[in-house]
Amino acid sequence: MVDTNQPELHRASAPIRVGVEVVVFTIRDESLHVLLAPADTAWHLPSDLVRPDEPLDVAARRALTDVAGASEVWLEQLYTFGDVARDPHARTISVAHYALVSADVVSDHADPRAQWWPVATLPQLMLDHRRIIDYALTRLRNKLAYTTVGFQLLPQRFTLSELQRVYEIILDRELDKRNFRRKVEMLGIVKPTREQRASITGRPAQLYRFVATEAPEVIGAPYPLTVAQSPVQIARISPVLRRRGRVVPVSPSEGNR
Amino acid sequence: MVDTNQPELHRASAPIRVGVEVVVFTIRDESLHVLLAPADTAWHLPSDLVRPDEPLDVAARRALTDVAGASEVWLEQLYTFGDVARDPHARTISVAHYALVSADVVSDHADPRAQWWPVATLPQLMLDHRRIIDYALTRLRNKLAYTTVGFQLLPQRFTLSELQRVYEIILDRELDKRNFRRKVEMLGIVKPTREQRASITGRPAQLYRFVATEAPEVIGAPYPLTVAQSPVQIARISPVLRRRGRVVPVSPSEGNR
């Protein structure tokens, strides 16, 4: 809150618990997976309560590390879920995050019971975690089209075919090889390395690395996106209009573009 | 949080305060304004603490109503600011929202000391409220280009020139009248009414109303944005690439597109 100068506006500090949840995405076996940990009757996202002396992202990174092992991964705040009844035990608001990891980063989990689940066939989930995953997936699809987040799902060096597969898997749609390569080339966001990768069969592929682009700030950091936007549209998203009334209940904001 | 089945993962409930803040935008005098309330030495956003028995959006709407009077307005969650030091008095995380209101809706404030400030010339602000406004503005600019939020800043009936002015003011750029009208026409998101508005001088203008479009869900609601996206691009945003490293600190996620 804010108005420490206007104590009359403030009510007694409320016993609301603050937690973080992390939807950890990776690509394995040609499909998008989410990391889940088992509980008694259902699975759940990596999560924890926020400590009084730590920022939200640190809590999220800790939750992630406890389950996945890795912590040096791309992480972004997603949305804050605060329904009164979302956790029947105690009023708990959850600052949900999502993370993207390369399959080579987290092969061995810190929590051995944790498992990767394909987003297409998720198990029974606790509380509102299904909804959180759905929203994270929506956000990921959106951001994939106008940012370079997709690279976070690949190792440092990758082939253009691998990059294209990332896009195809997440967007769930085939892309034209030549158009894709021309676009990536034109954007100047990859650079060939001196290495090639021998494929199991067929011609060896050139290995590329991701290369940072012009603008001063990092995707995922909002405030510095002062004026100019809309970078890196690799795949056009189908133009469908959305309906919309005049007064709208607040709910997970489509998120941020 | 989640794992009520794994109490060992949980730490004692933390004394963290949960607040909401609302960036209320409107257009007046040909520029975008934000509603602020005065405190001793600085101005601040409408805000309040979240009560244990209310959802976040209800708290936000209450904070809004207390200051602005109106409550039947468009409201969306923006981002959750949770830096440890953002409020020196007590650890307080703030679930920031933004609201769009038509100038005709809030002429008389509930709090008579509240004032509209042009976003271009804001006064001294409390805590991190400047940053919250900056981010809300970024989000608004982004969403304006691919959603129909802009209509929330207009009364029920409006002229196409008024609509165009909304876009020009927020995007801070002139738009071509014919191109703008063709686009709006093509999108089918406005419908002429039987009324006209006599302008102070010159030809009377046709009044239009906003009309909902195809897709099943409401903008601002994320999870139902299942697959298809990218509607209503009224103004193209300049194509600038953003730089991006591999590991990114979490910060106000550009938000959601």
Place this chain on the structure above:
DNA sequence: GCAAAAGTGTTTTCATTACACCCATGA
């Protein structure tokens, strides 16, 4: 030599842009 994946250009289509004049009204 053949199976398998890598790599490479051109044409069509469509949306965005740029651009200038007539119309209806009140004073």
Place this chain on the structure above:
DNA sequence: TCATGGGTGTAATGAAAACACTTTTGC
């Protein structure tokens, strides 16, 4: 009649989409 804002169409540009064959390697 004139000042003011409302209203209208067409051509040029540029990005996205569609489309098929050659190359390199291992076996």
